[in-house]
Amino acid sequence: MPELPEVETIVNALKHPIDWPFPADTGLALQPGVVGRRIAFVDVLWDRTVATPGVDEFKSRVRGLAICGVARRGKFVLIDLPPLTMLIHLRMSGDLRVVEAGTPLLTHDRLRITFEDGAMLVFNDTRKFGRVWLVDDPDEILHNLGLDPFAAELTPGAFYDALHKKHSRIKPLLLDQRFIAGLGNIYSDEALFRAKIHPLTLSNQLTPVEAANLLQAIRDVLVESIARNGSSIDWVYRGGSFQNHFKVYQCTGEPCEICGTPIERIVLGQRSTHFCPNCQLLKPFA
């Protein structure tokens, strides 16, 4: 489920007061958080979930550490465990939940952290793409990430300059986490639609006004999604509702909300790409 709004929603939930009661279901919004809890032990149910260090060292190094904070960087969840940092990437199907003592494991649980008070933080990941790192310095893992879309340094001018240093089609470029950190397939398509930019447009063909519009569209769509706890699709359900506000993503064949033209789907960089062929005209290559 994880693009920036979904990760942000999960991180916000992990920051909840730890004395909140556990809800009857596994709903995200009402679960207690983890900040302040101390780790008793860790169960690794799928070894490859642990990216670094080795499973045994991972387990021994986190034992006894207390969580002092939780944050997001791009699509990474950062768990501050002085003197270490745990990083979690949910990839395609990862999910985190906090459960009370005695709660049984679910089918696709891959890693479980049990705290001294009995509560548990569980990483569930159907497709096994998700990874967890334990490092001294988070920059070991994050050093290649681009700016966060909300970073103050990412001014319209800076965004325009970055676009013009590249000669890439804009859609795959937005998915490149080294270029900008946090966008995925949904929000790239939705932002390009809002900015009326064709996904095949070359990045260095965008004008300053188009660049500014695109940056604003990215921020707008992310803010709106975060306000709705992100998007929930198919069997990966987190209680978000932004999927009800998609304008193009998975709307192939449906009329464009602006002009009525059927939304088209193409494959770009091996990812489904959705756009309105009338609102998002492709400029002739210069």
Place this chain on the structure above:
DNA sequence: CACGAGACCTGTTCGC
């Protein structure tokens, strides 16, 4: 440097 293909995984949905 830019891009496409293949890997890594499991599950659901679609088409015949």
Place this chain on the structure above:
DNA sequence: TGCGAACAGGTCTCGT
């Protein structure tokens, strides 16, 4: 009904 193909929120690596 059955069965294989296509597809799914991500990212890495390799070859051209």
